[in-house]
Amino acid sequence: MTNSQLTMYITLVTTSGVLSVFLFIYAYIRRAEMPGSRIYLLYTAAQAVYIFGFAFELASETMREVKFWTTVEYAGMPFAPVLGLLLVLRYTGRPVSGKAAAAMLVIPFLSFALVATNDWHHLFYKSVFFRETGPSSLVDIEAGQWYIVHGAYTFGCLLAGAVLLLRQWNRTNEAYRLQLTALIAGQFVPMIAAFLYLMNATPAGSDPVPIVMCFTSAMYIWAIISTRTFTIVPIAKERLFESMREGVLVLDASGRLVDYNAAVGRMIPALHASMIGRKLDEAWTQMTGEAFPIDLLADGTQDELTWAAKAEISYYQVRSSAVRLRNGERAGSLLMLIDVTEQKRMQRQLEQQAYYDGLTGIFNRAQLLHRSKKMLDEARSRNEPVSFILFDIDRFKRVNDTYGHDTGDRLIVHVVSVCRQHLPHGALFARYGGEEFVIVLPNAALEDAGALAERIRTALEAAPMPTTGGPLAVTASFGAAAALSATGGGDSLESVLRDADAALYESKRNGRNKVSLHRRG
Known part of the structure; x- marks a missing residue:
């Protein structure tokens, strides 16, 4: 790598760091719309610290500066994969307790401490030295015992996150698989980049991880914000959403159908996945020839809906409730359909007997x-x-x-x-x-x-x-x-x-x- 190439590489890394800071600021501004915002903010902050630390390491001219900025890197880098895994756990409906999260961060804290004190024990790096060829600021290392532990743990966190997301594929509505793909890529891309770097398969032996991590962070925030995933449709809906006997229709603030559970599919067989993204009134008109008979913007109302299929009429009690963000803004609506057909029949029988x-x-x-x-x-x-x-x-x-x-x-x-x-x-x-x-x-x-x-x-x-x-x-x-x-x-x-x-x-x-x-x- 020539000096001009190094300069270009530092510029790319710095740009990646600036983008990470921008994502941090963006997530902070939109934090009311992201119940998982605290984890995401820590995630982007850890990435920014790592990326800028790496950029300053590349620009260092002495070994003392290199070691200092390496320590700064490890104030962020070991924590990012763990925070990413915590984000995935929350996204898939498996949020961990505070104690469990603290336990997951033990190895990253030890890695940071061992890097900061490496000159005393050499457990992380056996040696750090400038390369004999190319720009004098590029360094190579000889890995110590803890470096292996740290690397295995980092790869383990990324792989665990990817596996958790892959397991949700069949349970995720087709309308949201693009967002899920972005999240899966956010786990795999850093692993692939790190593997190529360790195999010395990158241009001039450059480390691509700081650059790609910024893009994975962008993938995360796009997946979250584009569909308001944490607020309206968590992937883990199968734990509660899909197991409910009551039918649930999820609408966004404009009355568009965002999702529905299996119970609604049984209640209204004409409803299908291709209608997701369309206004419920339009979908209902397609199915019945009439607009949806209930005010979709009303909050806390109860009404009755009839559905005729195969010469049988079913009756559903419909309860609507608004879904609001932390700042009070209306994010959408939930329509719960409760089958009251049997009660209606019994009521009519009683009325028949009484009247x-x-x-x-x-x-x-x-x-x-x-x-x-x-x-x-x-x-x-x-x-x-x-x-x-x-x-x-x-x-x-x-x-x-x-x-x-x-x-x-x-x-x-x-x-x-x-x-x-x-x-x-x-x-x-x-x-x-x-x-x-x-x-x-x-x-x-x-x-x-x-x-x-x-x-x-x-x-x-x-x-x-x-x-x-x-x-x-x-x-x-x-x-x-x-x-x-x-x-x-x-x-x-x-x-x-x-x-x-x-x-x-x-x-x-x-x-x-x-x-x-x-x-x-």
């Missing part, structure tokens, strides 16, 4: 009384009429006795089916008990109720129920009554039902299959 008749599916007696009272109150407030139709199936007991209760149940279902075809919008239809039914008509006069009852009576008479023994004739008797409005004093529900019941019995006395109206005298 509806188990045989016919129309309202039961309790709901009839509750809802018709509300309809009466609303009608009074608007001074509108309300009419009631009470009817039952003629000679229903004879059907049960002759054909059995199964046929009787089928007859009740048949009657309800025919009635439903004629009910106007807003009408309340309920099973009052046994073979008896009630229809409540809001804003309908008595004559309107009578006309509807006649249409239903005619339809039932014209629609006998098919049976194995032939068609079974169906008729019903009807009674209708209207409630007085508020200006007329206002009838109670009980009194209107009594009036309708009186009209029904008038129809029965007149031979059944009739419609009778209760008119006030």
Whole structure:
């Protein structure tokens, strides 16, 4: 190596040191976005000390200066691989305790101490001497026992970090493998450079490690900042993220899909990795034809989401929460999907039992009384009429006795089916008990109720129920009554039902299959 080449080499090393300082400053400014910032700051500081110490060593003219700047180098160089490993451990979800980290730094501290006191024991370097050829400032060394320990430990830290990162490859989403590749390279490149240097395979025997270490540091910070890896998507998500039964969607501050766990993949099979990086609204529109039904920027909200697949509908409770950086800035959102399909089904079954008749599916007696009272109150407030139709199936007991209760149940279902075809919008239809039914008509006069009852009576008479023994004739008797409005004093529900019941019995006395109206005298 000529003097001009040495000068160029020192310039490159110095530039590398300046870049390391820049990365330190950059990481310090962005430390609120990097939960692992303390380790990274120490990592870049150790690199900067090593690189500048090496540059000054190259520029030294006396052995005393060389030894001094070598000691400065070792104030940083032995610590950088260990700090890099600690960074990888944190990145892969294996942060170590303070005591364990201190134990990992014992050998680097011993290396620094032994280099600083090498002239007394020569455990690190047996000898240090200037080269006989080339610039007089270049030195060679004869390794001592501890130099071997130090080298093995350094290589071990770099190799351990690389292995840990490689093990995460299959567990890392394809969208983040480029960042993972950069981190892996950050471990392997210094090892390769050091190996080439020890094998004397570098130009003029120059040490490339100080230069490449700066680039590996840049790879680290790019991988961290480009995806906010430590804040939003740690690679170690499989320990918690992937093992969760609840589905989790991870969004950035712009509502773009950053990642999702396996549970969401099972809940929403149409979701796939190619949608990562797109806004969730766009991805959801692609899957369903509609925008995502929940406000993605809301914090702490709960909503319900339905997903239809293979003729089955699933229900998910969605809880949103903001992910914030240490400085309070919103970094993104977490949407947690909890499968409540079974609870929904049970709730509907309970509602069905509480509100509806188990045989016919129309309202039961309790709901009839509750809802018709509300309809009466609303009608009074608007001074509108309300009419009631009470009817039952003629000679229903004879059907049960002759054909059995199964046929009787089928007859009740048949009657309800025919009635439903004629009910106007807003009408309340309920099973009052046994073979008896009630229809409540809001804003309908008595004559309107009578006309509807006649249409239903005619339809039932014209629609006998098919049976194995032939068609079974169906008729019903009807009674209708209207409630007085508020200006007329206002009838109670009980009194209107009594009036309708009186009209029904008038129809029965007149031979059944009739419609009778209760008119006030």
